[in-house]
């Protein structure tokens with residue numbers, strides 16, 4: 001195979017792990033400044049190192065695929081995105097909270113509008129990428145078709161169409177971490193946070209420990225996707241009834257219908273509630289976070305399934321959290337502390353109906369200053385038989401319920417299917 005050999009001048013690797021090396025033209029970042037020009041653009045593209053003002057690069061873990069594409073010669077190093085016609089379909093904000101460095105620590109509030117807000121920089125040759133994209137879609141779900149067939153929902157021609165599709169605005173959000181704010185959120189020192197990030201990624205980002213002048217990190221993790229039913233601007237109006245679910249990715253259930261948990265049934269129930277709410281003059285929101293398997297990853301998750309089902313006595317609700325902790329060292333790594341940022345970005349101050357039973361999510365949302373009205377649990381008839389172990393264990397551990405909280409004896413009686 002003919003592998004392209006770059007000119008000698010570009011073949012040596014330039015480290016940017018020390019200040020003063022090639023940062024002359026990098027725009028200053030003043031996180032928390034309300035004015036986007038005072039705040040400065042986030043420059044995380046790799047084409048021109050002297051312009052970069054962050055650690056890491058765009059698109060989370062997909063940056064590795066970009067590296068592969070460059071290595072394989074499929075992508076020209078330093079390719080600049082042509083952003084023609086990529087602007088958001090719906091305007092979001094700006095809201096005063098965008099200038100609050102304590103509430104907005106894990107996303108760039110100006111990430112959706114760099115095409116216009118930083119047009120002058122783009123013209124001057126800066127490669128600034130949006131970290132948020134806003135578009136429109138129609139979504140087709142069998143559960144919504146079923147809701148129509150059972151007349152729980154009706155076609156209105158606007159939110160829910162004749163072909164049973166729902167109209168949505170969907171918004172993809174990449175994480176942009178302002179490290180001093182993230183450290184504050186987790187009540188740790190910035191130095192300890194930087195050191196742990198450096199060491200636990202196998203030393204992937206030396207600037208974390210050598211460049212304290214770079215305060216913003218684009219972490220190699222998944223982001224969030226928002227699905228909005230109704231008018232996006234209504235999310236910021238506390239007088240418009242907002243139905244919302246904050247959902248963490250569970251590919252096995254969400255996409256493939258695996259029945260060991262309640263994820264897809266709860267998600268589609270929430271979508272039905274969002275549609276109903278939007279049709280009644282409200283607005284609906286699903287905030288979907290890429291935190292597979294409680295952010296432990298799918299390999300760990302499947303190991304835990306085996307450990308649960310093979311333990312003496314079989315899969316039991318009273319051992320649910322214990323088995324996860326044995327494999328992963330913790331019960332959960334989703335850390336809902338950063339999740340509310342995206343709700344604040346949307347201007348949300350009140351969620352009238354929160355379709356979630358998670359106490360962690362509820363505490364994070366209300367703790368960040370967003371009012372929550374009613375909490376909507378998953379209807380019992382939607383819980384798959386094999387998922388009783390999970391839901392009973394969670395309710396016993398503090399998940400919201402309007403029913404009885406199971407005792408330790410009750411939990412020992414709740415059993416799941418064996419491996420077959």
Ligand SMILES: [Zn+2]
Pocket residue numbers: 250253254261262263264
């Ligand atoms: Zn699940």
